Ligand SMILES: *[C@@H]1O[C@H](CO)[C@@H](O)[C@H](O)[C@H]1NC(C)=O
Ligand SMILES: *[C@@H]1O[C@H](CO)[C@@H](O)[C@H](O)[C@H]1NC(C)=O
Ligand SMILES: *[C@@H]1O[C@H](CO)[C@@H](O)[C@H](O)[C@H]1NC(C)=O
């Protein structure tokens with residue numbers, strides 16, 4: 290099938306599932322007149338233009354698959370905040386730019402378990418202190434412009450999304466105060482611009498091994514691994530590679546607005562972290578003192 294999606298489809302009062310994926314539909318989506326839809330699958334077509342505003346009102350929507358089209362425009366994450374049932378959101382392979390400009394407390398719906406944003410332009414994704422839970426399968430793809438990803442203070446489980454390795458621009462990553470259950474993600478070390486990494490208060494475990502021949506974490510300035518279940522001491526060789534941090538050992542004076550900090554202790558629970566916020570923003574004991 291090709292051409293535009295017929296208008297009458299948008300006016301069906303009790304339609305619950307709109308599945309028109311993998312066709313050659315083109316043109317723009319019209320506004321949905323009713324809010325009965327539970328699932329929209331329009332992936333793999335040639336649809337374009339902005340997402341219709343009426344998507345905000347589809348309060349029954351559980352799955353929204355719009356990947357592999359040519360949708361465009363800036364969408365604030367709050368666009369989806371009324372969709373309290375939404376569990377799967379796939380916006381991959383479009384020209385969508387997801388923003389977080391409103392900085393409202395409730396950003397993405399709590400029910401979200403899958404968030405696919407490959408090739409979407411996402412500068413900053415701030416989802417801290419929401420109630421996102423389960424194994425949040427967030428995928429970012431090659432070319433992702435993501436600079437800052439903050440998931441602090443949710444209830445996310447499972448593995449750390451490996452697609453973060455594609456986010457070469459990533460500077461700030463805070464996955465603290467969740468329930469990630471994984472080994473130390475050494476692979477994050479390939480990110481050339483990563484400056485702040487907090488994995489505190491999760492269920493990360495096992496040894497932290499690093500090969501001293503590889504230059505990992507070239508720009509890391511702040512590292513918080515405390516309150517996990519790593520088995521062995523953090524090897525000092527880790528810090529040989531943390532060039533940006535080694536500068537501190539040499540008591541090179543950091544610019545006033547920059548803090549260098551590494552916190553590594555294991556702890557049984559999270560009582561030390563009053564609210565988690567600002568862990569990196571207050572001046573902290575410097576590396577060396579905390580080890
Ligand atoms: C879509 O169109 C392309 C050419 O424009 C054609 O090769 C392809 O078979 C079409 N796909 C479908 C599902 O109709
Ligand atoms: C999202 O859509 C892309 C493209 O259709 C697909 O490859 C990917 O598996 C989907 N992601 C999820 C989490 O389903
Ligand atoms: C996608 O849309 C943009 C305009 O938003 C247009 O310039 C471009 O040609 C479209 N690409 C395809 C493959 O249709």
Ligand SMILES: *[C@@H]1O[C@H](CO)[C@@H](O)[C@H](O)[C@H]1NC(C)=O
Pocket residue numbers: 557558559560
């Ligand atoms: C957490 O630690 C504090 C002090 O170290 C202790 O009083 C509290 O009982 C602990 N809570 C749990 C759930 O282990």
